[in-house]
Amino acid sequence: MEAIVMIKGKVDYEITLDPGVWIFDDRKVDLTTFFITEQETTDELEEYTKSVSKHWEREIREGAIYPPTLKTERTYEKQRVLNGSFGVPLKPFLQNAGIQDDALKVEFVTNEKPFIISIEEANEVILGFSMQGKPLKEDGPIYVYLGDGSNASDPVKHIKQINVL
Template sequence: MIFPLDGSVRHPITIDPTVWIFDDRKRKIEELDAVAENDQEAYYAKMGKAWDDGLTQGTRVDHNKPMSRQDKDAALRDSFAMPLAPFINNAEPVDLATHIRFYGETVLTIPLHDASRVYLQFSKDGKVLTDGPVYVLYDNQIIRQVNHITVLSGQ
């Protein structure tokens, strides 16, 4: 269930939403309105703190960090989405990039500067989406069956 993020970017990437359940950036669908504005700032604050701690205390990588019982229970019953902005940032849109297009059951094109308001839903009620790989959640719109994201130039 992987899909590409390509187009007017320096680094086309392949996205695998099946691993997002372990990602700290995921959000419960019910909480999206409350966290949408501060999501990127919270992520950068967390990464900044981790960087500072690494400099002052040294680093210790724990790749086998187990999920807590509470996290496991939530993963088996809740619906989650991932913010799109970090993936767009990693792909590094070129200077002329202006829009993002999502291909799914319908095609949605939005301005690139709205990427921070887009979430990719990857689970519903603790299960992988049957008509996925992801849904795009943007301004009270849901685009199902999204399987390709393209960054466009000069729209």
Template sequence: MIIPITGNVNYPITLDPTVWIFDDRKILLEEAFSKRAETTVKEDEVEKASKRWDRAVFQSSKPPVNPNISRKEGEKILTNSYVMPIRDFIDNAEWDANAEKAVLVTSSDEITISLDLLRKCLLLFAIDGKIIKEDGPVYIFYPDGSNMDNPIKGLQKIIIK
């Protein structure tokens, strides 16, 4: 259920999609391919950064406390399908300047795509609030949704070359 990002990167990392259900970066699948979702994510990121700054500056003596999730919010989270942008993970791995492409190793094939395309992809990690066991742990969608009916399934490893 983990996906290593290896190859021509400064920091090889391992993705664990099973813990993303409560991650604030997740996007509802229904909203993932609309311009509105992209704008909302950027605004949310700015707002979250602002709150982190305020906590660090004004509450330096108190550790940050994660707010509790209400029962209603928890039920909503556990009934929806979500995607996660891969951008942050790829940026954290920091591919080398001479890297040219990404190889997606699946359970049945190897698919080569550009690094720019990979950086924009979305990873479907939960269907109806449950992890993807069959052909999982994630499905890869292109940023324009052109492969919605036929996503890349069974991802086992991402190799930057």
């Protein structure tokens, strides 16, 4: 099984996706809660600023020595990564590939028949890469979850390539 997926077709740049490194990606989402909680759009710069401000305030109050609660948070995050099911949004990868103006659809090439959706729907897709802490080796390397969650219990599997048509 190939662990690399290419984005090809009507794009300015062909992109190589390696799901094995997405566990370290800050854009990852928890698939166990993503489709059942209400999603809100956030400004990444605003979120970063709030995070840095919170960290700075903590250092001013408590010093640079990490309090026991921070150690507990790190342990919890490590356990969550080792046991969780995760995905990443497809949209940033499509943006980086530079979809050409005449492109209308996105095709997900599988072992069976291709799965084709519009560019708008593809921008909402979540690419699953981990199930219960394990990479998707047997029927992966990635799963396709539609943004509305309609296929959350039965994602498109065996994705070999992504073609922009």
